[in-house]
Amino acid sequence: MTQQQRLNQVLELLSERGSVSIAELCDDLGVSVATARRDLNALADQRLVTRTHGGATALGSGYELPLQYKIGRQADAKRAIARAACELVTPGSTVGLNGGTTTSEVAREIGRSEHLPSAGDVPGVTIVTNALNIAYELSVREHVRIVVTGGVPRRLSYELVGPLVGATLADVSLDLAILGVDGLGGRFGATTVHDGEAEASRRIAAAARRVVVAADATKLGRSTFARICPLTDVDTLVTDGPVPAEVADELAAAEVEVIVAEPEPRSGGKDG
DSSP states (O other): OHHHHHHHHHHHHHHHHHHEEEHHHHHHHHOOOOHHHHHOOOOOOOOSSSTTTEEEEOOOOOOOOOOHTTTTTTTHHHHHHHHHHTOOOTTTTTEOOOHHHHHHHHHHHHHHSSSOOOOBBOEEEEEOOOOOOHHHTTOOOOTTEEEOOOOOEEETTOEEESHHHHHHHHTTOOOOOEEOSEEOOOOOTTSSSSSSHHHHHHHHHTTBBBBBEOGGGGGGGGGOOOOEOOOGOOOOOEEESOOOOOHHHHHHHHHEEEEEEEOOTTOOOOOO
């Protein structure tokens, strides 16, 4: 296991527990005391944790992993969801994307897509986004036209937030909005951890004719701090596995279409 992989795991443990001790890290990660101490010091130097005697604590109750540390979580699921979501994008359409690891995968799938060709001066697809990393990655794709909202970037997510996001979207019409979320359920609908990001996502959804939530199964049936929109505003959920019965009932009551993404077959294997 590389140091980066260990740091990812340490941050995930802190996200779940709020604090960890060096002894716990030694047991959970199978590392020495010296290695656990070095890893915590490295994260403290990056101001991602607060060091304590014998361990570390998360920075606050609303602890949020930086985007670069989320990339490896549920990676296969997110790629499957991205492929399924990309199939909803039609040639010549205008699509809104918020930030996050799942929508970043959707953006990469759109960038690789062969069913969205340009036609002369008409792009294969227009992407409207408040995520700087998505805009950067797609800027080299000839079939993609990029429109970036205004706003102030958040260091943890690379998303632009603030009133300039709404100002950009005020006169924009989207065929489709594909949103990443931190939680989805009947009571609070689609939610995320940051109120500014929730407002930006809400603006993207409001400008769209169809709203798609792309979320792996770990997000279903949970809620986080800030509401993006009620479940009744969501047209389609793209997820990666069976939906829990209670959540399925809530989705059905809100008339949300559910698409379960099929994992990509592994090369070189055999059935059975």
